[in-house]
Amino acid sequence: MPNPFDRPRAAFVLEVTGVKDLLPLFKSNLFTNAFTEKVISGSDKAEIRLPEEEALLVSLDEPSASDFASLSDDEIGKFASWMGGSYVTDMSESLKGELTFPLGNGRKMSLHMSKEADRQYIGSLISLVHGVRRAKDMHEDFSQGTRRPAELIKGCFDGIKVLKEEQGTEGVAEQGLLVLLATLSRSYDLLQEAYKGQIVGVILLGDAASSQSDSLLDVTFTSRPSVRWLAETEGSANATKAAEVALVRLTLAWVTGLILLISVLLGVYLLLNMPLTRDTLLYSNVKLD
CATH class of the missing domain: 1.10.287 (Helix Hairpins)
Incomplete structure (x- = not known):
């Protein structure tokens, strides 16, 4: 019988903008044991207040990694191989190759790095993976110490919204969503292994912007009075x-x-x-x- 007091002390929360249809989500093995809830919210945000000394916030939004100019053909090739895809470089110019991901059932998604929307989408995916690995490393460092704070891993993904705005077709956006789910599945496996299963994943879907002021979640820290005080x-x-x-x-x-x-x-x-x-x-x- 499971212990009701043995609760996970970590949460992985990702906001995915530009997505409203939940149907493609249930085609992924990542959501086999998941449940969904539709929340209709206006301008109000969900406020999360965490004790400063007992919680740790890890941001998945890393501007340097999402900036495509900071990437290289080698890094994109390693990401494609990790995802089971391939990256064919352009010998005449760097960062102009073609990236291919398998989607199953003989389908595949091809992204051309010469297109602005494809570059931003790939930059967002690689930034997400970098953030997950950074959170994994931070957890391993804290697990060896005496202080074991609760952890909130939070980020926002705008790649699907960018594909919709630039391409203007739902088919490309749906393919991008499938690649995102495959990336999340592999990334979440890394977190499950690092946290030994003591982590909960939450995905928020909506059209909110990626800026901190328009985020669906407003996370603040509250300082608790010390014993001396x-x-x-x-x-x-x-x-x-x-x-x-x-x-x-x-x-x-x-x-x-x-x-x-x-x-x-x-x-x-x-x-x-x-x-x-x-x-x-x-x-x-x-x-x-």
Whole structure:
């Protein structure tokens, strides 16, 4: 029987823009045990607040890797081989070759690096893989230490949206989605192996932009008061309470003293102004003959 308290301490969250149809997702083995939920949201974002000392945010968005100018034919060739595809370089000019991915059932997707949309799409895929491997390395470093924070791996993929805007056809975008799912399947296998299965994957679909301000998730960190700060706060509260008690006691002492002083003065005044009669002399223990 599974332990309900043995929960994963890591989550892989990827926003995929430009995708609304969920049907192609269920054709992948990656989503065999997955479930879907349709959320209709307006301008509101999902706010996630994490304790700063107990959580770690790993961003998959690496601008340097998504910049196609920073890539090389060798790096693209290694990525194609890792995905089971091929990359034919252009001998006359670098970064102008043709990249081919198998899609199954005898189909394939060809991307020409001379096209701007294809370059951005490949740059986004390689950036995603780099981010996953970076998260894997960071987890291995933290797993050897005494501090074991919860981890949130978060990123956004705009490659499908770029293909739709540039190509204008759903067929190319669907092929790009299948290649993305194959990339996610291999990348998620790396995370499953590194985290020993203690990780949850979440894919958000929508038309949101990739900028941080338009992201569907707004992740912020909250600092938790330290033990020393709590001790100082408690000590300050105790000092304030002691000062209040001392003030009350001092006030009562002054009020009591004033009442006694007024009583003495009244007694002396009445005694000096008391008329000398037989009754008053008797009350004053004066013996009368």
